[in-house]
Amino acid sequence: MNDLAVKVVREQKRPAVPPSPQPQRKRRFRFTLAEKLLVVSFLLFTFYVAVQMVSSQVQIYELNKDVQKLEAAIDEQKKENNDLYVEVQRLSAYERILQKAKELGLSLNENHVKVVQE
Numbered sequence: 001m002n003d004l005a006v007k008v009v010r011e012q013k014r015p016a017v018p019p020s021p022q023p024q025r026k027r028r029f030r031f032t033l034a035e036k037l038l039v040v041s042f043l044l045f046t047f048y049v050a051v052q053m054v055s056s057q058v059q060i061y062e063l064n065k066d067v068q069k070l071e072a073a074i075d076e077q078k079k080e081n082n083d084l085y086v087e088v089q090r091l092s093a094y095e096r097i098l099q100k101a102k103e104l105g106l107s108l109n110e111n112h113v114k115v116v117q118e
Contacts, residue, residue, distance in 0.1 A: 031039070098108070
């Protein structure tokens with residue numbers, strides 16, 4: 001028999017068994033050392049920036065709180081200054097000064113009065 005004929009006979013005698021599927025290997029992507037370092041440094045940088053942003057916001061909040069306290073103190077001082085100005089105006093009225101002078105026994109002598117113009 002011819003080699004070709006032998007092959008055909010052998011193939012016919014064999015039962016048709018589907019070839020067993022070989023498990024396909026999953027290809028795993030592996031990072032190189034440089035890529036790992038790059039990813040870690042990027043994550044550290046991102047964490048650092050996030051911490052700095054939060055820190056800046058806290059400082060801004062504290063400064064705004066201090067500004068509000070100072071503005072409240074300024075408003076209180078303006079109110080007190082205005083009250084004192086009103087009291088000075090009331091106490092420096094001519095009639096009041098004349099009354100206090102009479103209570104203390106002073107008299108008004110028109111010859112000794114000097115007129116001061118502002």
